[in-house]
Amino acid sequence: MTEIHPRHGASPASETPPRRRVPRWLRVLLPALLILVWFAGAGVGGPYFGKVSEVSSNDQTSYLPESADATRVQERLGDFSEQNAIPAVVVFAGSEPLTDAQVERLQTAVDDLTSIDGVLPDASPMIPSDDGLALEVFVPVDGSSEVGDVVSEMSDRLRAAAPAGVESFVTGPAGFTADLVEAFSGIDGILLLVALIAVFIILIVVYRSFLLPIAVLATSLFALTVALLVVWWLAKAGVLLLSGQTQGILFILVIGAATDYSLLYVSRYREELRVQQDKWTATMRAIRGSFEPILASGGTVIAGLLCLLFSDLKSNSSLGPVASIGIVFAMLSALTLLPSILFAFGRAGFWPRRPKYEPEVVAAEGGVPSKGLWPRAGRCIRRSPRAIWIVTAVVLLIGAAGVTQLQAQGVPQSDLVLGASEARDGQAALGEHFPGGSGSPVSVLVAEDQLQAAADVLLDSAGVDGVAVLSADSPSGTAPVTAEGITAFGPPGTPAPEPTVASGEVLLQGTLSDAADSAAAEQTVRDLRAAFAADGPEALVGGVTATAIDTNDASIHDRALIIPIVLAVILVILMLLLRSIVAPVLLVLTTVVSFGTALGVSALVFDGIFEFPGADPAVPLYGFVFLVALGIDYNIFLATRIREESLRHGTREGIIRGLSVTGGVITSAGLVLAATFAALAVIPILFLAQISFIVAFGVLLDTFVVRALLVPALMYDIGPAVWWPSKLSRSSGGAAPVRARG
Secondary structure, three states: OOOOOHHHOOOHHHOOOOOOOOOHHHHHHHHHHHHHHHHHHHHHHHHHHHHHHHOEOOOHHHHOOOOOHHHHHHHHHHHHOOOOEEEEEEEEEEOOOOOHHHHHHHHHHHHHHHHOOOEOOOOOOOEEOOOOOEEEEEEEEEOOOOHHHHHHHHHHHHHHHOOOOEEEEEEHHHHHHHHHHHHHOOHHHHHHHHHHHHHHHHHHHHHOOOHHHHHHHHHHHHHHHHHHHHHHHHHHOOOOOEOHHHHHHHHHHHHHHHHHHHHHHHHHHHHHHHHOOOHHHHHHHHHHHHHHHHHHHHHHHHHHHHHHHHOOOHHHHHHHHHHHHHHHHHHHHHHHHHHHHHHHHHHHHHOOOOOOOOHHHHHHHOOOOOOOHHHHHHHHHHHOHHHHHHHHHHHHHHHHHHHHHOOOOOOOHHHOEOOOOHHHHHHHHHHHHOOOOOOOOEEEEEEHHHHHHHHHHHHOOOOEEEEEEEOOOOOOOEEEEEOOEEOOOOOOOOOOOOOOOEOOEEEEEEEEOOOOOOHHHHHHHHHHHHHHHHOOOOEEEEEHHHHHHHHHHHHHHHHHHHHHHHHHHHHHHHHHHHOOOHHHHHHHHHHHHHHHHHHHHHHHHHHHOOOOOOOOOHHHHHHHHHHHHHHHHHHHHHHHHHHHHHHHHOHHHHHHHHHHHHHHHHHHHHHHHHHHHHHHHHOOEHHHHHHHHHHHHHHHHHHHHHHHHHHHHHHHHHHHHHHOOOHHHHOOOOOOOOOOOO
């Protein structure tokens, strides 16, 4: 005779062992107090959604390791110039040679730009192109101003002033910074709105209720609000670094994780309401049943995220603690706020599909539904476990072969923003008429007595169009350097300007022949570094191109280091949780295969359908951390329930029961998480769009294939040995259960 767990007992008398009754006043006061605490936290944290820009930065150099050459050069720039300026490269281009009248009109428009708050004086003279079709001007923009707004106003004024047939562009570092600012401007509003609407629709379909989705969404939103409050103050204090990219991921991660944990609790609470008439008892038992899997799941995600602290890139290492704080509050809200809200609602929270008190029906079902998709899936696995897991594994491995097509060596800065970009168009126009690297030179920091030797190295490079040295004596702020030395401005006999010297060093600038974000420019900078290291003077090479190189190199290093660490940490956690070696190894291997398939299919989609120009080296790392840490969530939900059922009914029966019971909630959780990550695609940033697709597709793959078919079929085929070396591995896999305590 099959043993009935107390939760699924046949009579109320057997439901709960006698225990001291909690006073009625405490039953009312405790949930009310928890709700008030969360409301207070949300009330304080709500206004901070509009203040994130005060403590965030999208400056790529600030996230490099302190030891990187580009970082050390960037730190010294202030010693050579009093202005904290970001150069904007203004380009005018026409189809016919520009006339003197047109040039005069354009010069007047450029001069008028200084009336814009944030535009600094001392713009360069207009530089005509050799073909006479274009002009370029370097306009300094105050780095502490709202660069996006400043560039937008500059663009509007220049476009209005340009003569007929002449196009104007604002490009260069300031132009691309403005593009990023505009792209991230939707994070506080549209991203959050799209994610919440998507989750709400899924919850309405899943629960066919109105109050329950509102309670779950409130749980997620309050968790995000309080997490953002904590992160904001830590960033304000300089403890954490925050960027638009990190902010977007935090929003999505907290909404998705808090909703997933809420779904698990709601499932347990509904089960308990069917066998418990008292809603307090049902609440306490649901919390006890949800606590371990939610804590294990959240702890695993946090452990995986904190592995990012090993990263050399601060953009990665800062994401670890920021996202971990979000997961902590997601768990807290699901285990405190949601139970309090649902306790206040009682069965009415599920209206119009209120769960009935029907212990006899539950006892007849044996605690497992007999109808529906997941019981049918369980019966299929019972009939042909080996065929199912072999076919599933082969299909996944075929999909994983597409990984070889993934081009994750970095993308040009001009391709970071999706859609229209004036800065990108301006860079293309610049490349047609001027050296492509104008406005984004390579910077070389060298001792004063080695100025000419360093300049000779730059002049000998085919990828460098010209060399200058920063000079306060020069009207333009720089003085040309040739093989004969620093060149004088003015009539014959004018003395050459003196270079600006700081701490015995000077700063040279080399204008690159190719666009600063091109592969050719990157190769030029690598060759220059090699030349200085081999025969040239000791020098540090920085600038926009060097920053991109150092970032990509650090990303590739992080990828090779962190992925094995994440796997090892998650494997240890699973071994401790499941008290087994075989099952955790299987779960990790299946999750890795799932990630490989998601990445392989994504690579084919990126190349063949979206025609993306490539991927950042951090894309596979972020995809891995999120998919493995979050994907293992569902395996934890499934495996902990299977183990619970196996203790009472034997391993193989426990697998079928665990799949049948958790199928609905895990599927719903997977849909929610996929929808929230898919919402990242509304932010027109290539990196976020790729992460959005990889994680959303990977979560769906994990939910409907790996967790639904591969894992249970593989475990069923292995049988009790899957729990080796625990005692459960030596128990019968048949109907004779191992009696559970209490």
